[in-house]
Amino acid sequence: MGRVLIWGYMTVLYGFIFLPVAVLVLFSFQDSRLPVPPFNGPSLKWYGQVLGDSDLMAALGNSFLVALVSSAVALLLGFLAAHALARYRLPGSVLMRGVLIAPMTVSYLIIALGLLTVFNKIGLPPSLLATGIGHVVINLPLCFAILYAAMGDQQKNAERAARDLGASEVRVLWLVSAPMLMAPLLAAFFLSVTFSWDEFIIAFLLTRFEVTLPVEIWSMLRSGLSPKTNAIGSLVFLVSVALLIVLDLVVFRKSRR
Amino acid sequence: MTAAISVVSVHHAFGSFVALERVDLEIAAGEFIVLLGPSGCGKTTLLSILGGFLTPTRGRVLFGDRDMTQVAPKDRPTTTMFQDYALFPHMSLLDNVGFGLRMRGQGRAMRHAKALEMLAMVGLEGKASARPHELSGGQRQRVALARALAVDPKVLLLDEPLGALDLKLRRQMQEELKAIQRRIGTTFVHVTHDQEEAMAVADRIVVMNHGRIEDIGPPQDIYLRPASLFSANFMGEINMIPASAQGGGVQTPLGPVALPPLGDGAQTLCIRPENLGLSGEIALGEARLTDAAFFGTHHRCHFTPTAAPDLTLIAHLPQGGHPELGSLHQLYASSAVLLPQEETPV
Amino acid sequence: MASVDQSERNRALGFVTPALLWVLVFFIIPFGVMIAMSLSRLEGRAIVPGLSGENYTRFFTEPSLLKGLTNSLEITAIVTVISILLAYPLAWIIAMRVPARYQRLALMLAVLPFWTSYVVRSYSWLLVLGQNGVVNKTLMGLGMIAEPLEIASTRGATVIGFVHFFVMLLTLTIYANLIQLSPNYARAAADLGASAFATFRHVILPLTLPGVMTGAFLTFVLCIGDYITPQILGGNNELTLPQLIMLQLGRRGDFPMASAMSIILMGVVTLAYFACARWLKLDRV
Numbered sequence: 001m002g003r004v005l006i007w008g009y010m011t012v013l014y015g016f017i018f019l020p021v022a023v024l025v026l027f028s029f030q031d032s033r034l035p036v037p038p039f040n041g042p043s044l045k046w047y048g049q050v051l052g053d054s055d056l057m058a059a060l061g062n063s064f065l066v067a068l069v070s071s072a073v074a075l076l077l078g079f080l081a082a083h084a085l086a087r088y089r090l091p092g093s094v095l096m097r098g099v100l101i102a103p104m105t106v107s108y109l110i111i112a113l114g115l116l117t118v119f120n121k122i123g124l125p126p127s128l129l130a131t132g133i134g135h136v137v138i139n140l141p142l143c144f145a146i147l148y149a150a151m152g153d154q155q156k157n158a159e160r161a162a163r164d165l166g167a168s169e170v171r172v173l174w175l176v177s178a179p180m181l182m183a184p185l186l187a188a189f190f191l192s193v194t195f196s197w198d199e200f201i202i203a204f205l206l207t208r209f210e211v212t213l214p215v216e217i218w219s220m221l222r223s224g225l226s227p228k229t230n231a232i233g234s235l236v237f238l239v240s241v242a243l244l245i246v247l248d249l250v251v252f253r254k255s256r257r
Numbered sequence: 258m259t260a261a262i263s264v265v266s267v268h269h270a271f272g273s274f275v276a277l278e279r280v281d282l283e284i285a286a287g288e289f290i291v292l293l294g295p296s297g298c299g300k301t302t303l304l305s306i307l308g309g310f311l312t313p314t315r316g317r318v319l320f321g322d323r324d325m326t327q328v329a330p331k332d333r334p335t336t337t338m339f340q341d342y343a344l345f346p347h348m349s350l351l352d353n354v355g356f357g358l359r360m361r362g363q364g365r366a367m368r369h370a371k372a373l374e375m376l377a378m379v380g381l382e383g384k385a386s387a388r389p390h391e392l393s394g395g396q397r398q399r400v401a402l403a404r405a406l407a408v409d410p411k412v413l414l415l416d417e418p419l420g421a422l423d424l425k426l427r428r429q430m431q432e433e434l435k436a437i438q439r440r441i442g443t444t445f446v447h448v449t450h451d452q453e454e455a456m457a458v459a460d461r462i463v464v465m466n467h468g469r470i471e472d473i474g475p476p477q478d479i480y481l482r483p484a485s486l487f488s489a490n491f492m493g494e495i496n497m498i499p500a501s502a503q504g505g506g507v508q509t510p511l512g513p514v515a516l517p518p519l520g521d522g523a524q525t526l527c528i529r530p531e532n533l534g535l536s537g538e539i540a541l542g543e544a545r546l547t548d549a550a551f552f553g554t555h556h557r558c559h560f561t562p563t564a565a566p567d568l569t570l571i572a573h574l575p576q577g578g579h580p581e582l583g584s585l586h587q588l589y590a591s592s593a594v595l596l597p598q599e600e601t602p603v
Numbered sequence: 604m605a606s607v608d609q610s611e612r613n614r615a616l617g618f619v620t621p622a623l624l625w626v627l628v629f630f631i632i633p634f635g636v637m638i639a640m641s642l643s644r645l646e647g648r649a650i651v652p653g654l655s656g657e658n659y660t661r662f663f664t665e666p667s668l669l670k671g672l673t674n675s676l677e678i679t680a681i682v683t684v685i686s687i688l689l690a691y692p693l694a695w696i697i698a699m700r701v702p703a704r705y706q707r708l709a710l711m712l713a714v715l716p717f718w719t720s721y722v723v724r725s726y727s728w729l730l731v732l733g734q735n736g737v738v739n740k741t742l743m744g745l746g747m748i749a750e751p752l753e754i755a756s757t758r759g760a761t762v763i764g765f766v767h768f769f770v771m772l773l774t775l776t777i778y779a780n781l782i783q784l785s786p787n788y789a790r791a792a793a794d795l796g797a798s799a800f801a802t803f804r805h806v807i808l809p810l811t812l813p814g815v816m817t818g819a820f821l822t823f824v825l826c827i828g829d830y831i832t833p834q835i836l837g838g839n840n841e842l843t844l845p846q847l848i849m850l851q852l853g854r855r856g857d858f859p860m861a862s863a864m865s866i867i868l869m870g871v872v873t874l875a876y877f878a879c880a881r882w883l884k885l886d887r888v
Contacts, residue, residue: 009692014713356797408795
């Protein structure tokens with residue numbers, strides 16, 4: 001009886017979780033004009049339209065660019081700050097940690113509005129640069145928190161040994177700290193890229209002509225339901241899942257050793 | 258109130274790994290029995306089966322004469338003391354100890370009274386309103402004991418309860434466990450890998466290895482008259498000298514020994530270091546003292562027999578002596594046992 | 604010795620400074636500017652700086668604006684409760700009943716839709732709940748209804764869209780919490796005579812409550828500040844606070860009002876934080 005209940009619940013819930021995604025992917029292969037039942041197809045024409053849509057492809061590239069660059073900046077700043085605060089007891093370090101974590105507690109809408117207001121005042125036009133700056137703001141606390149928590153005694157001792165043997169500070173960071181912290185560094189980077197890639201409201205308010213993918217999809221929604229939206233959505237989803245599987249195999253195989 | 262336990266041909270496998278191989282065991286009511294063995298020998302598996310946390314692949318478990326093989330833990334007359342104590346962190350000690358009584362539907366006043374009584378038995382009545390995280394390891398262990406005994410189980414199962422304690426505290430707790438068990442008379446089944454602990458508390462010891470029972474009996478019997486080489490080795494250091502039957506005795510590299518042989522095959526002469534020294538009933542010939550270290554109660558000495566220079570014998574010489582490195586002595590054994598040669602190295 | 608120490612400290616300060624500067628310039632200052640902006644007025648198309656609280660008073664006295672806040676609070680409360688009630692059992696099943704070697708897979712499957720973009724995910728609920736969508740077409744095809752039901756463009760659709768997201772998130776966080784519990788707690792409870800339900804009620808639930816409350820708070824914060832899901836699924840009748848904020852910006856360029864409403868949103872979140880502070884020991888992160 002218990003097993004029936006458990007299997008039943010799991011089926012219902014997993015069904016609920018996958019329903020919209022299944023519908024999305026199924027109707028990306030729709031032959032007719034609307035991504036709703038009945039299903040005519042399968043057809044790849046919408047994928048063709050997606051790949052041929054220069055605005056969409058440009059937005060895709062922009063998203064990559066913004067995600068990679070802003071995550072790299074957030075990672076670098078977060079790493080240096082975490083390293084310094086983990087190693088030294090600087091005056092006011094509690095306050096500094098609080099300041100660095102603060103943006104995590106605020107809704108993205110508010111961060112976006114604040115930046116929009118300020119950029120308007122100083123005359124910085126909406127652009128990918130403005131968006132990138134906003135993405136660093138949301139990802140810097142994340143990178144800092146992950147790396148700060150990851151810096152432990154083992155790594156500090158190794159750094160001390162390296163300094164003892166005559167390495168300069170930069171070399172210590174590059175040759176000892178970074179390699180030892182490779183797992184949290186990669187995790188922080190990967191998470192930042194994910195958040196930036198998917199982020200909508202900051203990108204929406206801070207871009208005008210060159211937009212990121214979520215913003216471009218949003219304007220596609222304005223023109224109504226279309227299997228084209230399904231196609232780009234499914235494309236992104238399936239590529240992400242494939243990357244995840246690869247990542248999982250690589251990481252999992254490494255930890256098996 | 259207590260019960261005898263019968264383990265009847267219990268066999269348990271995890272997938273292809275056999276954890277217990279046809280184990281038969283009779284535990285008397287009111288006895289303090291210890292399951293002793295190295296990790297992986299199956300002792301914890303057997304304990305889990307007794308507690309109802311595992312159902313054996315084959316075989317039966319009876320309490321008294323009631324077959325309880327399929328019965329869930331909550332309906333068994335057993336309670337378990339877990340290795341990590343598993344005290345509920347969000348409850349006070351009083352509520353922890355009274356938990357089992359609450360599950361049996363006892364009213365607040367009654368279970369609080371009983372819980373206080375149990376805490377007093379382990380010396381912690383003053384901390385009844387404290388939380389587990391405020392206590393030391395030894396104190397937590399006592400609360401776990403009080404909680405398990407509060408429901409008056411017929412059998413108490415202890416899963417390596419003293420492993421996390423330091424030596425002095427462990428010795429103290431061993432004494433207390435023994436005293437409590439004598440007083441309340443409940444059957445205790447105690448799992449450990451420490452042979453000293455086993456000897457300190459047990460009425461009987463069950464030595465296990467690779468899922469089988471190697472030896473069973475009171476500590477004295479197991480130590481002085483082990484049933485197998487594994488059991489002999491596990492209970493403490495022992496000298497092993499190869500022997501073979503010859504006439505009415507055995508022949509060893511050190512010469513003939515007048516002990517009745519075990520059949521015709523290869524066998525091993527076993528002598529405890531404290532039974533090997535400069536006097537005794539069994540003459541073992543000349544040997545050179547090659548190493549000596551003072552261990553407080555004795556000198557632990559290495560001897561190389563003249564007749565068999567490949568052998569090294571360990572002997573405990575008396576505390577007051579002054580062993581000289583390189584000196585020659587006549588060695589004697591005051592007690593020895595013959596055990597069958599085992600094919601796999603011990 | 605002291606000078607070496609000092610130079611090392613200076614270098615450390617140098618390492619922290621870029622990050623601090625970034626947060627200062629691109630977060631703290633904009634926040635301050637927003638506060639100033641919220642005290643300003645919009646006249647015609649110009650923004651007149653000042654120290655007037657009229658935006659705030661206007662918000663609390665104009666029913667259509669205040670309704671945005673109550674809508675947000677109601678929706679967020681419903682979403683949080685439903686999501687926890689749905690996610691907890693799923694997390695419990697994965698942590699306690701699914702064999703260990705399949706748990707990672709089960710968990711991955713439960714959160715896989717995270718990898719569709721948030722915008723696309725909400726959009727796909729439109730495909731399911733719309734007038735021509737999967738639900739309506741199926742019900743009509745089965746002959747159960749004659750006219751399509753209006754599910755999309757209602758508060759219900761917004762709730763469904765949110766619950767879908769937060770069930771995934773909460774399954775993840777509650778699972779992480781459950782898996783940390785020593786299995787011996789449940790065993791000890793059972794050993795002492797507790798039924799499965801009693802074990803859950805007296806042991807598992809209290810021990811996981813802090814984690815659940817943290818998840819609930821996270822849900823609250825993310826849900827109340829979200830513009831996308833209500834905008835796609837909610838229709839035009841019951842706007843939420845973020846939607847109203849965007850309206851002030853888009854239609855009229857009323858930065859002062861938008862700023863004031865954003866500060867109010869932040870205030871609500873802060874109040875929620877203090878309400879939950881007992882369970883949110885952030886230093887234990």
